[in-house]
Amino acid sequence: MSTAATDTRAKLIESARDLFMIQGYHSTGISQILKRAEVNSGSLYYFFPTKEDLLLAVLEWYRDHIEDDLLAIHTAHVSDPVEKIFALLDGYRQMLHMFEFEMGCPIGNLALEVTNTHPAVRSLLLVNFEQWVDSVEGFLNEAADRFPEDLDRRALAVHILATMEGGVMLARTYRSLRVFDNAVNQLRDYIERLLIIGSTWSAPKSATKIEESI
Amino acid sequence: MSTAATDTRAKLIESARDLFMIQGYHSTGISQILKRAEVNSGSLYYFFPTKEDLLLAVLEWYRDHIEDDLLAIHTAHVSDPVEKIFALLDGYRQMLHMFEFEMGCPIGNLALEVTNTHPAVRSLLLVNFEQWVDSVEGFLNEAADRFPEDLDRRALAVHILATMEGGVMLARTYRSLRVFDNAVNQLRDYIERLLIIGSTWSAPKSATKIEESI
DNA sequence: GTCTATACAACGATAGAC
DNA sequence: GTCTATCGTTGTATAGAC
Numbered sequence: 001m002s003t004a005a006t007d008t009r010a011k012l013i014e015s016a017r018d019l020f021m022i023q024g025y026h027s028t029g030i031s032q033i034l035k036r037a038e039v040n041s042g043s044l045y046y047f048f049p050t051k052e053d054l055l056l057a058v059l060e061w062y063r064d065h066i067e068d069d070l071l072a073i074h075t076a077h078v079s080d081p082v083e084k085i086f087a088l089l090d091g092y093r094q095m096l097h098m099f100e101f102e103m104g105c106p107i108g109n110l111a112l113e114v115t116n117t118h119p120a121v122r123s124l125l126l127v128n129f130e131q132w133v134d135s136v137e138g139f140l141n142e143a144a145d146r147f148p149e150d151l152d153r154r155a156l157a158v159h160i161l162a163t164m165e166g167g168v169m170l171a172r173t174y175r176s177l178r179v180f181d182n183a184v185n186q187l188r189d190y191i192e193r194l195l196i197i198g199s200t201w202s203a204p205k206s207a208t209k210i211e212e213s214i
Numbered sequence: 215m216s217t218a219a220t221d222t223r224a225k226l227i228e229s230a231r232d233l234f235m236i237q238g239y240h241s242t243g244i245s246q247i248l249k250r251a252e253v254n255s256g257s258l259y260y261f262f263p264t265k266e267d268l269l270l271a272v273l274e275w276y277r278d279h280i281e282d283d284l285l286a287i288h289t290a291h292v293s294d295p296v297e298k299i300f301a302l303l304d305g306y307r308q309m310l311h312m313f314e315f316e317m318g319c320p321i322g323n324l325a326l327e328v329t330n331t332h333p334a335v336r337s338l339l340l341v342n343f344e345q346w347v348d349s350v351e352g353f354l355n356e357a358a359d360r361f362p363e364d365l366d367r368r369a370l371a372v373h374i375l376a377t378m379e380g381g382v383m384l385a386r387t388y389r390s391l392r393v394f395d396n397a398v399n400q401l402r403d404y405i406e407r408l409l410i411i412g413s414t415w416s417a418p419k420s421a422t423k424i425e426e427s428i
Numbered sequence: 429g430t431c432t433a434t435a436c437a438a439c440g441a442t443a444g445a446c
Numbered sequence: 447g448t449c450t451a452t453c454g455t456t457g458t459a460t461a462g463a464c
Contacts, residue, residue: 008447024327026240030440041441043448051440102330111387112323113238116316125387158384158393159400163373166380170372173325173339179372186373189415190404201403222429244458257430259459 009047009057011037017058021106022099024113025055052118055110059124062107066131081142082191088136089164089184093177096168101175104168107132133157147194148201156194163187223261223271225251231272235320236313239269239327266332269324273338276321280345295356296405302350303378303398307391310382315389318382321346347371361408362415370408377401 015037019028030051034041048054062070074091075084095103107128115122136157144153167183194201229251233242244265248255262268276284288305289298309317321342329336350371358367381397408415 022330024240026238027331029438031438040449042443042450045441046447049441104326108383109326111383112318112326113241115387116236117241122387122389129384129387155396156400158396159377162380162384162393162397163377164380165383166376166378169322169325169379169383170343170376173329173336173343175336179376182369182372183376186370186404190400190407193404193407243456245456254431255459256432256461260429263459265458 008037008039008043012039012044012047012054013057013061016054017061017106020055020058020110022102025110026113052120055114055118055121056124059107059110059121059128063124063127063131066128067135071132071135075139081139082146082195084139085136085160086184086188089160089187092164092168093180093184096171096180097177101172104172105165108165108168129161133161136160148199151194151201156191160187222251222253222257226253226258226261226268227271227275230268231275231320234269234272234324236316239324266334269328269332269335270338273321273324273335273342276342277338277345280342281349285346285349289353295353296360296409298353299350299374300398300402303374303401306378306382307394307398310385310391310394315386318386319379322379322382343375347375350374362413365408365415370405374401 012033016028016033019033019036030041030044033054034044037044044054048057071088071091074087078084078087092105107125110121111125111129115125133154134157137154140147140153140157147153163183163186167180170183171177171180193199226247230242230247233247233250244255244258247268248258251258258268262271285302285305288301292298292301306319321339324335325339325343329339347368348371351368354361354367354371361367377397377400381394384397385391385394407413
């Protein structure tokens with residue numbers, strides 16, 4: 001693969017990534033991606049036989065860059081592992097602010113838009129979510145001695161992801177950081193309650209179990 | 215407006231509502247809506263000049279039915295106000311289960327998909343979110359004497375919405391109720407910690423305030 | 429209010445020269 | 447690998463008779 005080819009491919013992925021993030025997958029036309037990338041139709045279809053293949057490449061890009069380029073930026077300068085988590089959340093806050101609520105979490109957007117209709121895409125969405133959860137779980141593990149012994153740290157990490165995604169969704173709709181800050185604040189309050197030494201943790205059963213799934 | 219006309223209009227809104235919920239707004243074609251509603255193109259455009267007008271009508275439908283038809287169903291048989299909240303969340307769990315993760319929260323889906331590009335739609339999304347939060351806040355108010363006096367109950371209600379939306383997003387992507395149950399369980403744990411009499415509540419400041427918005 | 433037929437643009441995707 | 451030209455389909459929306 002020549003350098004020029006790599007450049008073209010990379011430009012297409014970047015352009016598609018940005019447009020999918022702002023407008024979503026279906027609202028973004030191939031022609032729009034071509035114009036932004038300054039690439040011609042023939043080249044795109046040389047690398048990506050279908051639009052879905054391009055989406056897969058975008059999600060592979062996120063998978064390969066989420067750790068170093070997206071998460072570490074916000075957490076590197078923080079030493080306390082629990083504060084690393086909040087620094088990460090603050091990264092999303094900055095994103096919302098910087099792009100005036102036009103951007104939130106790209107994975108979350110795509111998840112709701114294509115997970116029903118594009119099965120091949122779903123597994124890459126999962127990989128991205130899992131990497132995020134792995135990172136947060138890692139931070140929680142670093143601070144394990146400050147939490148109750150019986151705390152399910154992975155479950156808490158998943159919960160933090162859910163809260164972030166929900167907070168981003170509301171912030172984008174309200175076009176206000178207040179709802180996002182609110183979600184983060186409650187999360188911080190919860191975590192501080194967990195941090196109380198000697199506290200015990202027990203996840204209650206959900207209201208009505210229909211059936212245990214998976 | 216004749217009865218026949220009302221029927222046609224209602225059929226169109228119902229069909230559009232269902233299809234938007236499963237497939238999203240952009241993935242749903244007018245022709246698909248027409249087929250499902252068994253209505254012809256001319257009739258649709260008689261009632262709704264554009265596709266966006268149909269979307270607005272769908273969101274108005276949710277606005278007018280969310281209270282009695284969607285929320286009350288799940289909470290009516292529960293007496294304890296705090297448990298009403300969890301019964302409500304369980305309603306979403308049932309929905310995820312019943313439709314095999316093809317459906318979650320219709321408002322949340324549409325929020326991420328169209329909030330950037332359809333400003334007129336955004337205010338109706340807000341109305342729906344606000345109604346939901348109002349209901350939950352009402353339940354929290356009913357149980358006010360069991361919570362710390364200084365608890366910001368509306369903020370907690372918003373947080374519950376964010377958690378539900380995030381949990382639904384993850385459940386649909388993972389195609390598993392586990393992640394949803396997880397979010398609800400952590401929420402229950404948090405609320406039980408708040409319920410401890412004599413406990414005080416204080417929302418910490420978010421990590422880095424960029425600027426106070428709105 | 430409803431019908432059928434159709435306009436017209438945008439869509440994803442392809443062909444074939446270079 | 448890249449170019450231009452274009453295919454066939456689907457998209458939203460309209461026209462005009464009834």
